[in-house]
Amino acid sequence: SAAEKGGYDYFMLKEIAEQPKAVADTLLGRIDAGGSLTLDEVRIPARELREIDKIVVVACGTAFHAGLIAKYAIEHWTRIPCEVELASEFRYRDPILDPRSLVIAISQSGETMDTLMALRHARDQGSKVLAICNTNGSTIPRESDAVLYTHAGPEVAVASTKAFLTQLVACYLVALYLGQVRGTKWGDEIRAVVRDLARISGEVERVLETMEPVRELARSLADKDTVLFLGRHVGYPVALEGALKLKELAYMHAEGFAAGELKHGPIALIEEDLPVVVVVPSPRGRSVLHDKIVSNIQEIRARGARTIVIAEEGDEAVVPYADHLVRIPATPVLLQPLVATVPLQVFACELATARGNEVDQPRNLAKSVTVE
Numbered sequence: 001s002a003a004e005k006g007g008y009d010y011f012m013l014k015e016i017a018e019q020p021k022a023v024a025d026t027l028l029g030r031i032d033a034g035g036s037l038t039l040d041e042v043r044i045p046a047r048e049l050r051e052i053d054k055i056v057v058v059a060c061g062t063a064f065h066a067g068l069i070a071k072y073a074i075e076h077w078t079r080i081p082c083e084v085e086l087a088s089e090f091r092y093r094d095p096i097l098d099p100r101s102l103v104i105a106i107s108q109s110g111e112t113m114d115t116l117m118a119l120r121h122a123r124d125q126g127s128k129v130l131a132i133c134n135t136n137g138s139t140i141p142r143e144s145d146a147v148l149y150t151h152a153g154p155e156v157a158v159a160s161t162k163a164f165l166t167q168l169v170a171c172y173l174v175a176l177y178l179g180q181v182r183g184t185k186w187g188d189e190i191r192a193v194v195r196d197l198a199r200i201s202g203e204v205e206r207v208l209e210t211m212e213p214v215r216e217l218a219r220s221l222a223d224k225d226t227v228l229f230l231g232r233h234v235g236y237p238v239a240l241e242g243a244l245k246l247k248e249l250a251y252m253h254a255e256g257f258a259a260g261e262l263k264h265g266p267i268a269l270i271e272e273d274l275p276v277v278v279v280v281p282s283p284r285g286r287s288v289l290h291d292k293i294v295s296n297i298q299e300i301r302a303r304g305a306r307t308i309v310i311a312e313e314g315d316e317a318v319v320p321y322a323d324h325l326v327r328i329p330a331t332p333v334l335l336q337p338l339v340a341t342v343p344l345q346v347f348a349c350e351l352a353t354a355r356g357n358e359v360d361q362p363r364n365l366a367k368s369v370t371v372e
């Protein structure tokens with residue numbers, strides 16, 4: 001009913017709008033006044049966490065994209081090698097696991113069969129499993145050694161939005177917590193990021209307030225067949241997520257690529273007026289990456305692409321090459337996906353609407369896939 005949708009036309013729009021609160025709720029009570037992380041609910045003793053020598057993240061769909069982003073944060077802040085694998089591939093390849101491996105299973109519903117089977121396989125090998133889940137008491141957390149709940153509230157729309165942002169927050173919390181417990185050399189950076197994380201819900205809110213041009217752009221592209229997405233570093237999984245949203249909702253051909261791979265194939269797809277969304281990393285921090293993506297934008301534009309550039313406020317270098325420029329607030333490099341994903345969700349939702357598609361219940365898809 002209209003009341004359930006809180007005045008929005010679709011659950012998806014309501015859930016996109018709820019993201020600042022979902023992010024804030026997922027942080028609530030997990031950072032103390034001194035800026036330290038208190039994840040008491042992760043009932044794996046600190047001694048065991050210090051002994052972990054490998055992390056494997058398993059998940060499906062949008063949750064898998066959260067896992068891809070988690071890898072960058074986990075390896076940078078903890079120096080523990082981290083792999084990310086589709087749950088449906090994981091247990092069929094005889095993965096190397098032992099009691100010093102930590103498996104992180106990410107699932108909104110907590111009922112995805114492939115993710116459940118992957119975690120059972122990991123526990124059979126003696127590995128510890130930490131679930132990141134949005135549904136209290138569901139099967140995946142019940143069968144895990146520990147759980148960190150995301151507090152997105154119920155997600156009804158099939159295409160995941162607010163659950164994804166809270167999965168990212170939970171992954172950052174786990175990575176920072178492991179860094180804290182293990183006393184990694186990133187101590188100061190960890191403290192700074194914790195402070196920025198506490199402010200991030202306000203930044204998500206600011207992005208939501210500036211989405212009208214993105215909706216307009218989406219409507220103008222309703223007759224297109226293909227949209228490509230490019231990103232580097234944590235922007236690469238964001239590109240994959242932007243493409244997934246467009247497939248799920250708009251039934252368009254959409255693909256995400258690592259921008260550095262352009263010359264190895266994707267650039268052959270560029271033709272006159274093809275829309276290409278580019279997620280630009282912060283010009284601060286790893287500025288080499290920024291410079292490289294600016295040349296990527298130049299390269300595709302020279303071949304006729306219509307460039308839709310998602311870049312930080314104050315990033316002037318991209319301006320001459322952006323046919324459409326979407327501004328996002330400046331954040332620490334690793335946190336950028338929390339703000340960069342939002343315009344892509346709005347874009348896909350509006351394109352689906354413009355194409356007359358059923359936004360909350362896309363054809364052929366289920367909210368939770370409980371069969372293999």
Ligand code: G6P
Nearest residue numbers: 060061062063107108109112160
């Ligand atoms: C389905 C949903 C996706 C979701 C995926 C994983 O494909 O349509 O939105 O990302 O399952 O679901 P989970 O509940 O495990 O996060």
